[in-house]
Amino acid sequence: MYRTELSLDSDTAVSREIVEAVSDAADCEPVELPPFQGAVDVDALNALFSADTLERTGRRLCFTFEYATYDISVFGDGTLEVYQ
Numbered sequence: 001m002y003r004t005e006l007s008l009d010s011d012t013a014v015s016r017e018i019v020e021a022v023s024d025a026a027d028c029e030p031v032e033l034p035p036f037q038g039a040v041d042v043d044a045l046n047a048l049f050s051a052d053t054l055e056r057t058g059r060r061l062c063f064t065f066e067y068a069t070y071d072i073s074v075f076g077d078g079t080l081e082v083y084q
Contacts (some may be wrong), residue, residue, distance in 0.1 A: 002025035004079075005079060008078045015040075017070050022067060025042060025070065039065060039067035049063075049074065054076055060078035061075070
């Protein structure tokens, strides 16, 4: 398992941070991974982890999906877990 913390309060889109984390876990460049939008609705994911949504949910949420042969879990506290 690969675990990292996302910068949920930054201007960087959560989707971009996830792709970068998966590329780190896979030991490859982000461009070597399949298109992220094939795994998840990028706009919906970014909205789910927006500052407004996180404030309303008290950061108590988890979203899990598959991407590039990995199982990805994103938590409202900023934790990202990548499993293969």
